[in-house]
Amino acid sequence: MEVIKVHHPLVEAQVPEGPVVVAMGFFDGVHRGHQAVIARAKEEAVRRHVPLAVLTYDKLPGIVYQRYDEGVHYLTTIEKKLALLDKLGCDLVYLVDFTAKLGGLTPVEFVNQYLVKMHAVAVVAGFDHTYGPKDVATMQRLPEYAGGQFDVITVEKQESEKQKISSSRIRHLIDEGRVTTANEMLGYRYQTSGIVVHGLARGRTIGFPTANVAWNPLERIPAVGVYTVRFKVDGHWYGGMASVGYNVTFGQNKHKTIEVYLFDFHDNIYGEHVTVTWLKRLRGEVKFNGVEGLVAQLKQDQVDSMTILEDLAALPDIFD
Missing domain, CATH: 2.40.30.30 (Riboflavin kinase-like)
Structure with missing residues (x-):
């Protein structure tokens, strides 16, 4: 698996030639919900005979927008996240340094400066993934911003015991010591x-x-x-x-x-x-x-x- 580290803006010289399917997400924990996104993206990549690329970030995007008085603690370090993505069959990872300049892009700017520049033929993400301001940079509106330049595939909510599987939920479980339940949502220990x-x-x-x-x-x-x-x-x-x-x-x-x-x-x-x-x-x-x-x-x-x-x-x- 190739890892390309990006500090905004993405430079065309960094981008390999040829089309890719792109899976988007922060993927902290690479839990069962994330695994469903990667699996769907892998399926699409195989069907189209192109590599699977992942667009993810080196730090929690919220750092740019808010304070974390207790510090920032991850379910997976960058190294572990990359190891998991490799095991799930990803061919290429764009590891983007999330900064205020990146976070300030409009949805259309993000699409053109990242997804289009990566030669995406299809983009896959979870139903609640955002790539900018939460009120407008939604998966529902991504086809509008894409303007037919690539297909958009949304993966629906994944649940465990009738609760949404999410990184925030798993973090809360770890904080409470409920590691058995957290493991079930992660899909590994x-x-x-x-x-x-x-x-x-x-x-x-x-x-x-x-x-x-x-x-x-x-x-x-x-x-x-x-x-x-x-x-x-x-x-x-x-x-x-x-x-x-x-x-x-x-x-x-x-x-x-x-x-x-x-x-x-x-x-x-x-x-x-x-x-x-x-x-x-x-x-x-x-x-x-x-x-x-x-x-x-x-x-x-x-x-x-x-x-x-x-x-x-x-x-x-x-x-x-």
Whole structure:
């Protein structure tokens, strides 16, 4: 898959020759709704015997228009988004740097400066996709702006449990710790990445040594609590359980941490780049009166996690 990085304006020299089908979207998470768009676009590209190109952006377009006081945290980093698009059979990705100048284009300007310049013979997007001001840059009006220069294909709403599958909905689920439901909407198991760093080393004194993961600040971390996870380090996957929280029992940590206890694992992995796959939330963070109560709960968490790991559903680990 070829990736073309674009800073507005798109330069004709960047555009490969020949017609393409273009799928448009920000595609944060590349969830089941996005997958439906890509699949429909791929079908159209195959039918027309042309490559499938994706038009997407390097950052959330809303950054140009509004404040995010809590920071911006994605379901997929650029690297993971591109990896997913590659797995879905995309031939070419235009990764556009979303700036105020790009966001200021009228719908007709956007069509002519991007879609037409890309040699689109068909453009595919979700029913609620916009490419400019939300009141006018709609999929319903795209044929009007296209003026017959390309076909427009709109993919209807995709649902899970009678709810629309959307990136915003999945972000909310992750924020609540409802990773099982989020995984169903994603169509794969949610993952985050990080580096193993030194922590307080409290876990090893109670028989539960943990890997302290410094996570990518651009990624969305599940809510405080204890989770069953899979953990990838040095090319291998291991089962375990992760605590997202503040070590409230010992009262020594004012910062949120991710600490992962791995089953049947004893290697020194400080400094390693790792991936955490979030399977299920077991419970919230609890402040215990003493170490005995904490250890008893951790032993139960391990039993529960091992059962979950033995009975994994058929969702793929799509980044493997």
